[in-house]
Amino acid sequence: xxxxxxxxxxxxxxxxxxxxxxxxxxxxxxxxxxxxxxxxxxxxxxxxxxxxxxxxxxxxxxxxxxxxxxxxxxxxxxxxxxxxxxxxxxxxxxxxxxxxxxxxxxxxxx
Amino acid sequence: xxxxxxxxxxxxxxxxxxxxxxxxxxxxxxxxxxxxxxxxxxxxxxxxxxxxxxxxxxxxxxxxxxxxxxxxxxxxxxxxxxxxxxxxxxxxxxxxxxxxxxxxxxxxxxxxxxxxxxxxx
Numbered sequence: 001x002x003x004x005x006x007x008x009x010x011x012x013x014x015x016x017x018x019x020x021x022x023x024x025x026x027x028x029x030x031x032x033x034x035x036x037x038x039x040x041x042x043x044x045x046x047x048x049x050x051x052x053x054x055x056x057x058x059x060x061x062x063x064x065x066x067x068x069x070x071x072x073x074x075x076x077x078x079x080x081x082x083x084x085x086x087x088x089x090x091x092x093x094x095x096x097x098x099x100x101x102x103x104x105x106x107x108x109x110x
Numbered sequence: 111x112x113x114x115x116x117x118x119x120x121x122x123x124x125x126x127x128x129x130x131x132x133x134x135x136x137x138x139x140x141x142x143x144x145x146x147x148x149x150x151x152x153x154x155x156x157x158x159x160x161x162x163x164x165x166x167x168x169x170x171x172x173x174x175x176x177x178x179x180x181x182x183x184x185x186x187x188x189x190x191x192x193x194x195x196x197x198x199x200x201x202x203x204x205x206x207x208x209x210x211x212x213x214x215x216x217x218x219x220x221x222x223x224x225x226x227x228x229x230x231x
Contacts, residue, residue: 001171001172003154034214034216034217036216036217036218038155038218040155045205045221045222045223045224046147046155046205046218046221047221048210048217048218048219051210051213051214051217051219052213052214052217055213057210057219089154089155091155091157091216091218092216093214093216096169097160097167097169097215098157098169098170098171099145099157099160099215099216100157101147101154101155101156101157102154103154104154104155
């Protein structure tokens with residue numbers, strides 16, 4: 001149950017698009033379409049942004065989108081806004097009814 | 111309003127025990143998988159345990175197996191985490207989370223505000 005690998009930080013200017021990667025193995029990300037993404041502002045609880053790789057919960061902006069290729073899932077934020085500055089975590093089903101989170105990525109809006 | 115409110119955190123000595131509670135409101139508690147997720151100070155998120163709607167299935171991360179027990183009382187709309195043999199590495203904010211109603215147990219849609227557990231002598 002090793003944590004999924006994410007880049008420590010990603011940055012972009014307002015209006016730009018950025019992509020955060022989430023790399024696992026064939027035992028988790030690569031074997032199931034059960035990846036979710038969370039946004040966490042400092043001192044706050046996480047917020048579900050994407051589930052089942054590509055689905056957006058009600059109320060989440062369509063500027064957020066998810067995808068997966070092989071053992072790597074990705075979260076893309078388009079039209080970057082100041083309010084998107086936060087920590088982002090991926091999470092994957094890892095078999096045997098267990099789940100593993102990513103290491104987290106700090107998004108900075110320049 | 112859909113809400114989860116955790117309680118029961120605090121300071122405990124290594125080897126000690128603590129019981130966390132999570133009170134749910136604004137939705138039909140018995141319809142959803144529930145989980146505990148923790149976050150050590152300055153660190154990332156870690157899934158700890160989850161429990162099926164009727165309590166018939168429970169799963170844990172390896173590091174807490176045999177020490178932590180997740181349970182629920184659907185009549186009281188409450189989720190619990192009994193933590194025994196606590197270690198310094200269990201120090202974290204513990205979040206209660208509800209699964210997305212239309213998806214799998216690991217799509218954590220609703221979160222509480224968290225309760226801090228500190229294990230230290």
